[in-house]
Amino acid sequence: ILNVEQSPQSLHVQEGDSTNFTCSFPSSNFYALHWYRWETAKSPEALFVMTLNGDEKKKGRISATLNTKEGYSYLYIKGSQPEDSATYLCAFSVSSSGSARQLTFGSGTQLTVLP
């Protein structure tokens, strides 16, 4: 059984604060790590796909890092805004005999940014 753990489960921050969350995953047979942003009643939006140990990706105020040897990824949001309020999901895939694109998801971190 492949387990993906995300922490914290939820958090509230004030507008302008910077924040970060963690995604832990099994480090063996790693293929790719995905971060998604999911607002209520909308489709999950792909933020990053990372494949290489040490990868760092950035999109505006959001960035992510990846450590495949120890099995974790961090997502950072700088200067949080109310529109950043969403559930942030991470998912990973392994290079097994099945399709490398099958994703195993964490339960998500629900972020609320208070104005």
Added chain:
Amino acid sequence: GAVVSQHPSRVICKSGTSVKIECRSLDFQATTMFWYRQFPKQSLMLMATSNEGSKATYEQGVEKDKFLINHASLTLSTLTVTSAHPEDSSFYICSASPQGLLYEQYFGPGTRLTVT
């Protein structure tokens, strides 16, 4: 780009009836589509992987006769919940991978199924 639609967004049906959910990739072709289910306060759980023109591959514990998947074209996959029961009430969401792009997976908005 890379938009996936899902229809219906919400459905209520009576126990014993069947419900069909459609997943469409609107601006790209998807060789592979995935179906997930989410119970309250849990993660998205993969139910099955659907490849265009071939039989779907179901995850352990998912009944293939209950959850019929058809992927007849590169832009459409359907999930039919047959003889639905209240325990099938859940949130069902699909995703699609563009042809040739191994890492990318785009999601629909999901379907809330309630079986009474």
